[in-house]
Amino acid sequence: MHIKKRITSFTIGFTLSLILTLAAYLAVVDDIFSGWVLLTVILIIAVIQFAVQLIFFLSLGQEAKPRWKLVIFVSTLGLVLIIMLGSLWIMNHLNYNMSSSVKSIENYTNSQDGF
Numbered sequence: 001m002h003i004k005k006r007i008t009s010f011t012i013g014f015t016l017s018l019i020l021t022l023a024a025y026l027a028v029v030d031d032i033f034s035g036w037v038l039l040t041v042i043l044i045i046a047v048i049q050f051a052v053q054l055i056f057f058l059s060l061g062q063e064a065k066p067r068w069k070l071v072i073f074v075s076t077l078g079l080v081l082i083i084m085l086g087s088l089w090i091m092n093h094l095n096y097n098m099s100s101s102v103k104s105i106e107n108y109t110n111s112q113d114g115f
Contacts, residue, residue, distance in 0.1 A: 009056050009059070010056065010057065012056060013052055013053070013055070013056025013057050014056075016052045016056070017049060017052055017053070020045050020048055020049045020052065021049070023045055024041075024042055024045045024046070024049075027041050027042065027045070028042070054073070058073070
């Protein structure tokens with residue numbers, strides 16, 4: 001009986017994951033939304049997708065003592081946040097440092113030897 005319940009849970013989770021992934025894909029490809037509205041819709045779908053993954057696949061909160069799963073989840077979430085925020089920080093600084101005006105690039109290349 002327990003196996004049947006797990007298979008049902010996985011099937012529901014898989015179906016919801018497909019629907020949410022398709023919704024995010026169609027929101028971007030079909031230009032249903034644009035700008036900040038599109039970003040907000042994608043973030044909301046991502047949070048719902050995250051909750052579906054936790055509930056249906058990781059079975060978070062469905063056992064008598066979920067402490068270890070919670071500890072692993074919190075540490076993994078911390079690592080993901082560090083990687084994501086670090087990547088955004090790096091990309092922001094690269095964009096700031098690499099975007100120069102055409103005039104300043106021409107001045108730099110003209111001042112170099114061999115040009």
